[in-house]
Amino acid sequence: MNKVFKALSDPTRRQVLQLLRDKPMNAGELAEHFSVSKPTMSAHFTVLREANLVDASKVGKSVIYRLKLSVLEDALLAFTGAIGLELNTEKNTTSQRDTP
Amino acid sequence: MNKVFKALSDPTRRQVLQLLRDKPMNAGELAEHFSVSKPTMSAHFTVLREANLVDASKVGKSVIYRLKLSVLEDALLAFTGAIGLELNTEKNTTSQRDTP
DNA sequence: ACAACATTTAGATAATTAGCTAAATATCAA
DNA sequence: TTGATATTTAGCTAATTATCTAAATGTTGT
Numbered sequence: 001m002n003k004v005f006k007a008l009s010d011p012t013r014r015q016v017l018q019l020l021r022d023k024p025m026n027a028g029e030l031a032e033h034f035s036v037s038k039p040t041m042s043a044h045f046t047v048l049r050e051a052n053l054v055d056a057s058k059v060g061k062s063v064i065y066r067l068k069l070s071v072l073e074d075a076l077l078a079f080t081g082a083i084g085l086e087l088n089t090e091k092n093t094t095s096q097r098d099t100p
Numbered sequence: 101m102n103k104v105f106k107a108l109s110d111p112t113r114r115q116v117l118q119l120l121r122d123k124p125m126n127a128g129e130l131a132e133h134f135s136v137s138k139p140t141m142s143a144h145f146t147v148l149r150e151a152n153l154v155d156a157s158k159v160g161k162s163v164i165y166r167l168k169l170s171v172l173e174d175a176l177l178a179f180t181g182a183i184g185l186e187l188n189t190e191k192n193t194t195s196q197r198d199t200p
Numbered sequence: 201a202c203a204a205c206a207t208t209t210a211g212a213t214a215a216t217t218a219g220c221t222a223a224a225t226a227t228c229a230a
Numbered sequence: 231t232t233g234a235t236a237t238t239t240a241g242c243t244a245a246t247t248a249t250c251t252a253a254a255t256g257t258t259g260t
Contacts, residue, residue, distance in 0.1 A: 039240095209254065
């Protein structure tokens, strides 16, 4: 969990996760969204990978990064649980109903 | 929000928040739970204060720290919202009912 | 006023971090 | 095989961070 929070402590990395929420992207595509050099971005990717927040797979010349939402979720749940914080981020409160 | 995540990136500080979940505590009491010096703890308190995660009030010789749960909650909601992550940390799923 | 106590500030250091450029590695196409 | 492209590694630097000890500040009781 510590690595996750360390990873989340940098705004660039949080924004990378946000970009990956929509779809997997390769390193270059991701880097285009930021004004820092590619090696710097590569270092950020390493931090995210070591926190297990993203998954990297090489396809041809590119490395595709993919968000691992469940790892993020688990870390946040562990933390909110430890703090005793009840977060409800659900979009609608109208109760789920079985197919009638 | 950035300051909140920076504050959360240190395990000592996360644990301080956890201790404060139960009750407000003064600096010395908090420091007793950790194996670092009091000045070091004081620096951690400063970071937490600047992130607005705790509130400090001097009472006599002591400074009482109090958790500001709502600030933590807001930051986490902003983040999970940005990522599109739906966390539900509620303890029971049984619906709240009006007094019958 | 003084001593005891609680906490913070000052000042220092070692470790970590985010950033850079240049070079290395890997893949693909011609 | 050579060249182009994508990404990472190496090596560096400046800034930040966590830590320490010693000293300063503020508060209370005698």
